[in-house]
Amino acid sequence: MKITQIRNATLIIEYNGTKFLIDPWLGPKDYMPGFEPAINSQIRQPRVELPCDIKTITEVDAVIVTHVHPDHWDDYAKEAIKKDKPIFVQSENDKNFMLANGFNNVTILDKSGTLYNGIKLYKTKGQHGKREIVEDLCKQVNMPYEAMGVVFTGEKEKTLYLAGDTIWCNEVEEALKTYQPEVIIVNACAATLLNGEKIIMGIEDVNQVIKQSPKSTVIASHMDTVSHLSVTRTNLKDFAKKNNLTNLIIPDDGETVDLK
Numbered sequence: 636m637k638i639t640q641i642r643n644a645t646l647i648i649e650y651n652g653t654k655f656l657i658d659p660w661l662g663p664k665d666y667m668p669g670f671e672p673a674i675n676s677q678i679r680q681p682r683v684e685l686p687c688d689i690k691t692i693t694e695v696d697a698v699i700v701t702h703v704h705p706d707h708w709d710d711y712a713k714e715a716i717k718k719d720k721p722i723f724v725q726s727e728n729d730k731n732f733m734l735a736n737g738f739n740n741v742t743i744l745d746k747s748g749t750l751y752n753g754i755k756l757y758k759t760k761g762q763h764g765k766r767e768i769v770e771d772l773c774k775q776v777n778m779p780y781e782a783m784g785v786v787f788t789g790e791k792e793k794t795l796y797l798a799g800d801t802i803w804c805n806e807v808e809e810a811l812k813t814y815q816p817e818v819i820i821v822n823a824c825a826a827t828l829l830n831g832e833k834i835i836m837g838i839e840d841v842n843q844v845i846k847q848s849p850k851s852t853v854i855a856s857h858m859d860t861v862s863h864l865s866v867t868r869t870n871l872k873d874f875a876k877k878n879n880l881t882n883l884i885i886p887d888d889g890e891t892v893d894l895k
Contacts, residue, residue: 636793637893639889639890640854642686642860642888643681643706643861644857645660645707650792651752651791652752652753656695658699658701659708659711659715660705660708660711661712661715662681662711663681664681668862669863670862673863675862678862679862680860680862681861682859682860692715697752698720699756700729701797701799702800703724704782706861713736718738722738723741723743723744724741726743727743744758744783754787755788756785757814758784759783761782761783761798761800761802763781764832769834772830782800784797784798785799788814793818794814796814802834811847818851818894819854821853821855821856823840823856823871824864824865825838825864837866841855842878842880852884852894855883858871858885871883
């Protein structure tokens with residue numbers, strides 16, 4: 636298994652001989668405004684450029700889109716990815732979105748497992764911010780709330796859990812207990828709304844994951860890119876060093892983590 640951090644939640648996961656592109660946000664630095672309901676909306680995003688060219692990023696076997704928020708999928712991805720490329724999504728809504736964008740090989744992942752190239756992909760749930768607060772806010776701005784996680788299993792590989800856009804919550808705890816993943820990817824910049832609610836993990840959330848799965852390798856993604864971040868790689872590295880968290884990896888953009 637190899638995991639390459641591209642930028643934000645965009646990753647390339649090489650698993651059991653298959654290369655997956657996760658949440659392709661491929662636009663250039665500063666091309667879109669910050670999100671109005673969130674902090675730092677005056678800062679344009681992405682805050683940084685891609686670490687390599689789009690053609691290299693999109694030369695993959697399949698694409699997984701955890702949800703269709705504009706920092707996980709954009710028009711640059713729409714134009715760069717071949718229309719017959721296998722794309723895995725969380726819901727009928729997201730499938731229809733992809734079909735409307737011209738893609739013709741779209742599959743909804745199932746919580747009981749979807750088989751692809753000898754790999755079983757399991758859809759998991761989370762909370763993209765506290766459900767009782769953030770779900771209604773999403774409805775007010777006509778933006779879907781749900782965002783899935785994905786568990787990967789294969790005969791020759793360690794079990795991988797991509798938590799996706801979620802805070803620490805009962806659904807994440809349940810996924811950790813159910814699948815016992817040896818490798819966990821968390822989105823960890825503590826993106827924050829104007830009301831102070833975090834909509835993805837921050838330092839304490841990551842710490843909860845490590846406490847629940849102390850023998851697992853935890854990789855922090857979704858760092859240093861969106862306008863509404865409130866935790867940086869430096870913050871997380873300082874916390875890891877202070878608490879001797881040797882199983883927490885915080886890759887830079889363009890860096891590959893090789894998990895043999």
